Amino acid sequence: ARTVGLMVLGDLTVHAWDLARATGGDFVPERSVLDEVGPGLAAMAPQAREMKVFGEPFPVPEGATAFERLLAVTGRDPGWTPGGTAGATGT
Template sequence: MVLSDRPAERHREIGRVFTDRVRGTRSWDVSSPVAEWTARDVVRHLTEWFPSFLASGSGIQLPAGPSVDDDPVGAWQTQCDAVQALLDDPATADLVLSNRHIGEVPLGRAIDQFYTADVFMHTWDLARATGQDDRLDSDFCAELLAGMEPIEQVMRSSGQYGARVPVKDDADAQTKMLGFIGRDPNWTPR
């Protein structure tokens, strides 16, 4: 994956789009393209894994927001705002995140590579589940795909990605990226 030299700006834009989809969600209990997940579970995933990843690797504790069960919009907004503040704060520019799987990585790069990219991919899940605009930035889709393909075995062995869904060779970048991460680009809600 091509990392941004401006992780705060990329998070701001990707977070804004995901926030729009969160705010546009009318039913949190609809199925999502991720097997056995609802729209609420998409937000739950993002608000549950990242705070512990950040805390264990950097000691940074994000402020706790409301429960995703009680207020998925508030839970997401609290986290999105806290991550943006962290990325915008000049005092955190030299911080490092340490993780046994990835080693020591500058904090902004770690957030960009692992979290912001995850938010980007899950934007499609939430949008598709809730009938909203599910178009993603095609250039970033192509960048992600190009970065993930060489490490496919590592990614698949993590258990975080489903089996690749075959797509046509001439498919657009979004379709190819979705198929790679185990999404059926033709999925529709039940």
């Protein structure tokens, strides 16, 4: 049950960022959410990539925030904007 809960919370967290960014906004989850979701998504990432659910990890700088690292593990560019001014198109 915990794994399914982490998958759902991770999905909601990442897609909330997707929607916020796509509409010109921003979204940063609570630290407690990141503490729960981050390690779980990182552990599931290899299998998610095999299933084509996640893209390849996006490179982030050493000083990246926990949320930037979480987005990157799913294949997203944390700097993505709708105008396409970041380093990659994201997923």
